Amino acid sequence: MDDKTIQQAKTLANFVWQIADILRGDFKQSEYGKVILPFVVLRRLDCILEPSKGAVLRAQLSLPQGIDEQTRDMMLFGAIGGGIRVYNTSKLTFASIKAQNPAQLHDNLIAYITSFSTSVKDVFLDKFLFTDQLKRLSEAAILWKVFEQFAALDLKPQSVSTLAMGYLFEDLIRRFSEISNETAGEHFTPREVIRLIVDLLLVNDAQALTGKGIIRQVYDPACGTGGMLALTEEGMKDLNPDVRVELFGQELNGESFGICKSDMLVTGHDPENIAFGNTLTHDAHKGRKFHYMLSNPPYGVDWKKYQEPIKAEAETKGTDGRFGAGLPRISDGQLLFLQHMISKMRDDEAGSRIGIVMNGSPLFTGGAGSGESEIRRWMLEKDWVEAIVALPTDLFYNTGIQTYVWLLTNRKRKERRGRVQLIDASGEQFWKPMRKNLGSKRREIRDDARETIARIFHEMANGGGPWAEVSKIFDTTDFGYREIKVERPLRLNFQACVERIERLKLAKPFMKLDPAEQDDVLNVVTNRLSDALFKDRPTFEVALAKALKGAGVKIGAPVKKVILAALSERDETAAICRDGDGNPEPDPELRDYELVPLKEDWRAYVAREVAPFLPDAWVDEAYRDDADRGVGRVGYEINFNRYFYRYHPPRALAEIDAELKTLEVDIAGLLNEVAG
Template sequence: MSKTTAKVQSLSSFVWSIAEILRGDFKQSEYGKVILPFVVMRRLDCILEGSKQAVLTAEKKLPKGVDEATRDMILFGAVGGNVKVYNLSRFTFETLKGQDPGQLHANLIDYITKFSGNVRDIFLDKFLFTDQLKRLKDGGILWQVFERFCEIDLHPDKVSNIEMGYLFEELIRKFSEISNETAGEHFTPREVIRLIVDLLIANDDAKLTGKGIIRQVYDPACGTGGMLALTEEALKDFNPSIRVELFGQEINGESFGICKSDMLVTGHDPEQIAFGNTLTQDAHKGKKFHYMLSNPPYGVDWKKYQDPIKSEADTLGKDGRFGAGLPRISDGQLLFLQHMISKMRDDETGSRIGIVMNGSPLFTGGAASGESEIRRWMLENDWVEAIVALPTDLFYNTGIQTFVWLLTNRKSKQRRGKVQLIDATGERFWKSMRRSLGSKRREIPEEARAELVRIYEGFLNGESAESEVAKIFDTADFGHREIRVERPLRLNFQASEDRVARLRNEKVFLKLDEPEREEIKVVLLGMKNVLFTNRDDFDKALSKAFKARATKVSVPVRKAIFSALSERDANADICADSQGKAEPDPELRDHELVPLKENWQAYMEREVTPFVPDCWIDESYRDARDGQVGRIGYEINFNRYFYRYVPPRPLLEIERELKALEAEISELLIKVQA
């Protein structure tokens, strides 16, 4: 165990012991709402204590009517260094200890409300910390909690920014684990993040080596900031002199408060973490980033904010973020991915994206659907580099399978036009946890992570003697042309009692007066139940029957009669239109998915026409983009590429198990009856 790890664990244990004071007055799931803000406040107090007098003096000397931006700049300067926060309260934690304990609540409120606006907003609006302080006061434990926090020194000279980041991450993880019902909503397991980060920077050795290297990292759904923090750690481990700038946006107030606090306590610019809905209010508009990674919400609908998204798509098209297409309203994952692609740099360095999503974005939606068009856009632009299928049961609030997508606009020469699929679902890539945490029952061990990075980094194909876990495809391999196949409509007609009775289901017939309806029934039943296998013959016979009784019917009613008295009959004659062309049967209509690399005419002649000789291709069914016959669709089906046949167990083995179960049930029944 390193000194840093030991130090962080010691600090974490101490802070965790403070949480024990809350037992009884707060639910376990609420501990973080008290402890995390206190940690942030203590860290800031330690940072600002030495410059307290200088800041108060500078505040007194401010000219009257000074604007807020100038005021902040002057007071930040009085604090010194790169610190972008100040506090104008006369108190510090040290001086608060000497005050009347009965006044602690009022004094802490004074302390919090006199932070600079960027921090005051976190405590008041996002953490709602004044509510927690009141609960501590009402429970009679405020002084105990405060006094314990005074015992730890979180000054940067004692606890470095890196160590502070580790501490914050460790506390977030602990509080997430004891709140399993919501943990997965804002906390991505550490080993999953590390895998994504390792894959992102795996082939960037040359780009990250040397002095003066700056890298900007962005997460559009940053939650508590875990992905940003671990990306910075990995980059600095590779090159200690690298400068890493972190950017993010988060819609959940509490998660945003935690993330922005993390930026504050680790020395980053907190203003680069924005609050709000990334999809409707891009807080980093116009910015481009070197690395982007995210774990957006799965299967969450975007109906309530669809108007601005659709408006941007319609107005800006390909010049906006969502010009490739809009996914179904029930799942916005691909909106986040399009947003990230819009922020790729167009210089020599380019950008790399790592995003974890569920299976829906891989195959949901047929040809020409929003999802398919988005996949088409990404693959035809050759941005998709690799996709890794992760094991199930990795996340706290869901056991579903997830996939890591890796994209870049600067592919290496050997990867151009190619996509690498890696199947990491096998047992060699995960191990069971000793204790489940919500839905999380598995984790990816370090050695498995290293192997996955090796497979990806080496662009391996068919890796492993046991089974193929990596396969390389051309981007066009995922595409198909959807051809519409029509077959002729064949109907027979009969004015039987059963079929005439079906007229009761025809609205236009029911709108007629009773005498009119009865007259039509008399005419039809008078046709003597003859079966017609040719529509034109039936049409002539029907006209003759109505003429014989001088009965007139409208065109809509006549159509209703044809509908009620007809049935599909494979042996009947083909129904033709006025020009003599065969009419298609909507119920027999089918679609063939022809691989994009194959000629569709040759495919149809080989695979379809020999078996359905009366079919034809609807050549009016064309792709909106290339104008060719058939609509282009893209999907990536992992099961198809990595299917492994598992033979059924021998019948004798199954029979033995059934007999054993029967015997066990019999014994239980005997015990119950006794």
């Protein structure tokens, strides 16, 4: 992307942002976007449609009587040409409205907006709720000032490209989200990150996209303003100008949806392919499959408020639904979006490719048997994961966290089957600092670095050559493990000492006894068992029974149990406690879990890693995996740090000492200034 386009977008954003000064006092800062964004869209549409205004009005006059809405739309679209699927049948334009009496401005704008084709009119009325904002502006007597500023803004396509408009919207929405304290997961994907995802999706498909009559469907389930869809189409057109690209998306935020749908209208795409609503609870493209899918879903955002339909679908439909592999924890829904996308992979020879950017949580959060681990297991055992690319930090506008691009496909090439490529593109050789920060965005991926990452992926670089430190390929099973339960025997000593008798007094079954019964039990353990130390439970049980019998005291099983518990303490030198069959009882406090690599036999692992250090330990073979019924629960995690760890030696002591001495001198000087 050329710097000129980016700079143009920034200049426009600064100009538009200044208009917000007019709103100050009458609108809260968090409400600025509700005025500014629809006005930008309206002005852009006005600039696009102004040259064809006469042709549309003439076409409207020639429409046959009783014509249906669909035919009417197609005839008026044809009058505009250029694939634009929006029209306005009013004689008004921003220029003509400006030339009229300012007192008529509110009515003129309402008439202008309601004269748009249905799709655009609905966006302004239902999603932007723009008529409400116009009323507030009019009542505050600032509508003319705001309109006048936008009327002076040149947003003609020949002056401002679609790409520059995309940057403009992103910059504005970033600013509005910052002053509204939006969460870290609700941010926009920088264009260089989108281009990297597109490059990775298409780098192996150049031949498949070549030729005439190629049609491809692209889908983003959290499409925002449509940046990912637009750049994917651009990347495919670069490979084959004749390819027909059909764009589909769904978006929950009304303002972003309105911008995206408006963009589809003016670029010749079917606006009905962009749906409004929550993708996870209402799949607006149910039954559809797509060639390419890419997304940057919200992360670190919980799905508690709409968990019921998701859990219901997972329980009732299982693997026939979208969430059959498992449900992640309620605090993060990223893996729900990924499962949704997988459910839309095509079953034909063409198959599908997925590119999704997420934070580190989906890589390793959740132990064996958890929802996250089961989802990872499902994807890896199905052999859908092609590669995962670690990106630099500080790439996004509202958060500086580490992010990762996952690449999945159900049509892996032969050499990739059963394997996953990890690429660590977080190093300094892949990014450059920005001259001026944009929110939390302090870095950007260089164009040459983006090409390098795509080439590393395409060539399947694996631990050798110039990229040995940044690219490694593993078998899918390398990320799997068995979590086995390791038990150690329970060893207890028993003694009726003061401290332990006090524990007995606080035990609930003991406290439920009558006072007289309590006294009888206390007399037995205090006077008849004395302070003798027993290191064998059966011996103590015999002594206890004898003491109770000798005192003529009878107790039930619950009371006996609390006596044994209260008067016992763990003792490594005591005899092993055994059950009725003579087997050692496990000590819950000494219980441990070992993660055995999936490729290794757990018996050999225990013999090597456990038995030499804990000779009395054993594996609970009843602790088994629900799916394969093998000993231990199967889990999967992908830990980048483990595979790309770089040792950084500590600084020399002399260097640290010198720094401390310098700091001491500085502190002493500051103290002298304060004292003086």
